[in-house]
Amino acid sequence: MNNSKEDFRLRVFLTLAREKSFSKTAAALGKTQPAISASLSELEKIYGLKLINRDKSGNTLTEAGKVFREYAERVEGAYRDLARFCEDFTGESDGGDLAGPQGNLAVETLRGLLPALRKMDLGLAGQIESLLDATE
Numbered sequence: 001m002n003n004s005k006e007d008f009r010l011r012v013f014l015t016l017a018r019e020k021s022f023s024k025t026a027a028a029l030g031k032t033q034p035a036i037s038a039s040l041s042e043l044e045k046i047y048g049l050k051l052i053n054r055d056k057s058g059n060t061l062t063e064a065g066k067v068f069r070e071y072a073e074r075v076e077g078a079y080r081d082l083a084r085f086c087e088d089f090t091g092e093s094d095g096g097d098l099a100g101p102q103g104n105l106a107v108e109t110l111r112g113l114l115p116a117l118r119k120m121d122l123g124l125a126g127q128i129e130s131l132l133d134a135t136e
Contacts, residue, residue, distance in 0.1 A: 002061050004007055007079070008039060008041070009039045009040075009042060009043040009046075010072045010075060011029065012025065012029065012031075012036055012039040012040055012043070012057070012072065013039075013040060013043055013051060013069070013072055014036065014069065014072050015028050016036065016040060016052060016059065017044050017052075017061055017065065017069050020058050020060065021034050021058070022037060022059065030102060040052060040077075046092075049062075049064040049068060050064065050065070051064060051065035051068055053120070063121060066077065066120075071116055072121060074113055074116055075113075075117065075120065077109075077113075077115070078109070078110060078113045078117065079130070081110055082110060082128060083111050085110065110128055113128075114128065
């Protein structure tokens with residue numbers, strides 16, 4: 001997976017959604033609680049959404065956070081598919097070539113996710129389109 005700041009913010013959000021705890025999220029990602037809080041705040045500011053309800057009884061997803069999680073999970077899946085595609089394309093794995101059914105599935109999955117990636121504006125859509133164009 002790419003190590004950009006946007007990727008980390010999504011990873012923070014998804015981990016926090018699963019763990020429901022800033023301290024557990026920090027431990028899982030090997031970061032401090034303030035770093036986790038700052039990453040989530042940046043993500044909320046970027047998209048203009050409150051994603052997490054923070055209170056003493058725990059941290060829960062807002063309604064917007066629930067929908068955002070679905071998109072973030074799709075993006076995370078697209079990263080995995082993209083990594084497999086790159087491994088197949090460069091021959092750095094035993095995953096076969098792109099002419100096979102798995103390669104076609106990865107390519108079609110990425111093509112299907114492009115509209116959502118453009119909407120989220122993480123800067124990935126152009127990079128993925130370039131890679132997909134190289135397969136044609």
